[in-house]
Amino acid sequence: MGTMDRRQGAANLKLRKSSDLVGLKTAGSERPPGAEREILSDLGGFSVVRLAGDVESGLNALRRASSVVVGSHVYFAEGDNRPLVPTGVIYCELADGVGEEESSRLFDRLGLEVVERREGATVVLRVTDRSRNPLAMSQELEGLAMVREAVPDLDVPLEQYFSEPRDGLFPEQWAMDNQGRIPGVPDYPTKPGADAGVRAAWRKLDNLGGSDIIIAVIDNGFELDHPDLSGKSVAPLTVSSGAAGVPEGLAYGTHGTPCASLALAPANGTGIVGAAPNARLMPLHGLTYSVFLTERMFDHCRNSGADIISCSWGTIDDRYRPGKRHELAIRKALTEGRGGKGCIVLFAAGNEGAARVNYYGKLEGVITVGASTSGDTHPAYSNRGEGLSVVAPSDGGWPVLAARCSWDPGQRELPAEKQYYVDGRDRGPYHKHFGGTSAATPLVAGICALLLSANPELTAVQVKRILEQTADKIGNRAGYDSRGWSPQFGFGRVNAGRAVTEALRLRNVAPAPAPPPPPVAGTYRLDVEPVQTKGxxxxxxxxxxxxxxxxxxxxxxxxxxxxxxxxxxxxxxxxxxxxxxxxxxxxxxxxxxxxxxxxxxxxxxxxxx
CATH class of the missing domain: 3.30.70.1070 (Sporulation related repeat)
Known part of the structure; x- marks a missing residue:
């Protein structure tokens, strides 16, 4: 099958149509006849299925089926084996001077629905049964003098930054308070103090943090009645459909439950404890590259009262680098959330062992979290480089304990006794060993909740600055530059005790007075030069x-x-x-x-x- 070039986000993609995969939106839960096997349950709102036989005739037949609402081709980018699905949305930027009436006539003639007109010249469109498919439609639009740009919205599975434990219940949570040993694990010493300082932060606060703090976790696989999450959920969302609530079962993943537990598992006398045990959870199911769905997820967080947004996913693939509209959606949360103080947004640095961090973590204002080990070293998997803010304890030495879904199959390739726990010692059916920058990120999200408990007036900018300024320098001190920053550790390993102390100090410091207006009297010498209109x-x-x-x-x-x-x-x-x-x-x-x-x-x- 032929290829086509399309601009997407910050990259140009050479797309090839799949010879056996299609995307379906159905009216019921049963798989339509001819759909052989489901590959992905939710990609941009579509179920990706494999067809037997010719894909063109098979897709046409499925589109005629009464249970199929929408059927779409699936594509692959050159050199990548992840499926892409057009979501049906097109971002159209009109040429200068094109008015609403004129463009409305054009869109109606092409069978396109106007979803939203935005400030400036951007119009969000959706294809209908009267229009061509989104890729063909965007190409046709860009051939018109009235249109400056038409970008089809695509979705692709992004990386979840989980890594299986690499070596090998509160007393075992060394990441909170590392005493140099783990109860029940006599042969694995750890480094005293190689922890996130959470217990010290609780002591500074004289409590476990506020119950009014909401941590949004964007991920897949939430079990909201798990003992470590039960009763905590507010404003849950399935991103692809916009429906309230989150789906459950193995088809929908297992990753969100352990991530959420590390941030906010309650102190209820059983299981594990999160960094902010009293905080509430806003679970959003569905990782996405789609611009339209990225806007939906971050707008939901911002509008539904999230204080902190934790994202243990992303990409280092240049083809799927977030573009200007992704950045704007996240930027609005960072600057407009929390009544203008800004939502605190965290992204995992990534587990590829690369010399660059997750592209989402490079966006201005984001807190990008890498991993450190139980020995205060850098685990080889944790990405490094510009944009890294801090690191936090995870695996690479001894792994961390986290909640597990009841449907989590574990590591089936290992002996039965080690499928959930690296040392084979059973700690019950509700938990497992966990790791990667996926574990480090929600731990820091919980610490951010403690900072807001100490000082609710902190802005997102201040929280990021406090975490970086109070972090402990670990590893070789010669590896830190004049800013106090290291490619492996960022500004250091997060220290919740010191960070909360600084948040409390700032609560008692009067804000600096606004700068006086510039004087209007006086004599000034100004140079007149030609204006540079580039850059x-x-x-x-x-x-x-x-x-x-x-x-x-x-x-x-x-x-x-x-x-x-x-x-x-x-x-x-x-x-x-x-x-x-x-x-x-x-x-x-x-x-x-x-x-x-x-x-x-x-x-x-x-x-x-």
């Missing part, structure tokens, strides 16, 4: 009074030594600082300007009038 700058304000503009420009140039551009639009003077080659270079100066009292954001200089 990026940081817009810091818009002023109506020109005296304030002149004074502000002079102050900015004197303090930061950067060029300053003023754009006049409708009587307002927008001030843009710097001319940087990339948006990332511009973002690297944001914190510096914020510390000076400004509220900068990245501005594309090509948009200057």
């Amino acid at each position: 990026f700058g940081l817009q810091v304000g818009a002023y109506g009074n020109y005296n304030n503009v002149v004074a502000t420009v002079a102050a900015l140039k004197a303090r930061f030594g950067l060029p300053v551009v003023v754009e006049e639009v409708g009587g307002l003077h927008k001030i843009v600082v710097g001319t940087f080659a990339t948006a990332a270079a511009a973002r690297s100066r944001i914190e510096e300007l914020r510390d000076a009292g400004y509220r900068p954001f990245v501005k594309d200089l090509s948009t200057l009038s």
Whole structure:
């Protein structure tokens, strides 16, 4: 079958149509005739099934079946064996000057449904039974002068960052408080103090954290009546359908239950205890690369009251690097959640043993979590490199204990006694040994809940900064640069006790007064130069009074030594600082300007009038 090129996110994909897989949305639970075997139960809202015989005729027959609501071809990207499914959504960016009435006539003629018109020129469309398939439709749209860009929304399975234990109930939770030994495991010494400092944080708080803190865990496989999760769920969501609640059973995975338990398992006298035992759980079932579903998941967290969002999944594959719309969805949670203080968003660094972290963890404002071992060393699987914030205890030495689903089959390739516990000592049917950056990330999410319990007024930016500033430097100190950052450990191994202490200190510190307005009197020397209209700058304000503009420009140039551009639009003077080659270079100066009292954001200089 032929191939087609499509831009997706931050990459161009060369797509090949599958010769035997199709995606189906059905009205009932029974598999339609001709669908031989289910490969994936939920990808972009579709069940991916294998067909016997010719895929074209088989799919056409299934589309005629009364139980099939939608049938779609499945695709593969060149060099990858993961299936991709078009979700049916297209992000269309209209050309300059194209109005709503004109574009509505176009979309109606093409049989497209308008889902949403967004600020600017972006229109979210959905294909219907009157239109062509999403890939063909997006190509047709991009051939029109009225359309600048039309990107079909695709979904692909992303990596869950779980790793099976590599070596080998509260007293055994060494990651909370490492005493140098594990009860019942006499032959495996650990390093005293190689832990996350959670018990010390509880003592600083004089409690186990607030019950008003909500931790959203986005994953697959939640058993909400498990003893370590029972009674904790609020606003559960199945991402692909938008339905309230989460599905259960082996077909829907096993990963979410252990992840959630490490963040918030209760102190109920049995089983394990999470870092924030009193916190509540917002479970979201369904990992996705789809832009439309990424927006749904993070909007749900933001709008339903999540304080913290824990994500033990992602990718280091350039083909599925998150694009500008993925980033915007996550950015809105980071900046608009919690009444403007921002949701705290965490991503696992990843388990590929690579010299780069999960691309989602590289997004500005995200806390990216790697793993450390029970001996305070770097496990070879934990990704390293720019973007890594902190590490937290996981396996690679001795594994951590976590909740397990009742349908979890364990590691079937091992002897029966070691399918759930590496040392073969049975600890009951509700738990298992767990690891990877998947385990480290929700542990840090629970610690973030303790910080918000100590100081509810902390912003997402402050929480990230506190974790990084209070982390313990482990490993070779020569491996840390002038910032105190290491490619293997980020800013160090998280220390919940020190972080809570800092959060409590900041609660008692009066906020710094707002910077005074710039003076309007005085004489200023300003240089007039041609404006560079390539690259990026940081817009810091818009002023109506020109005296304030002149004074502000002079102050900015004197303090930061950067060029300053003023754009006049409708009587307002927008001030843009710097001319940087990339948006990332511009973002690297944001914190510096914020510390000076400004509220900068990245501005594309090509948009200057």
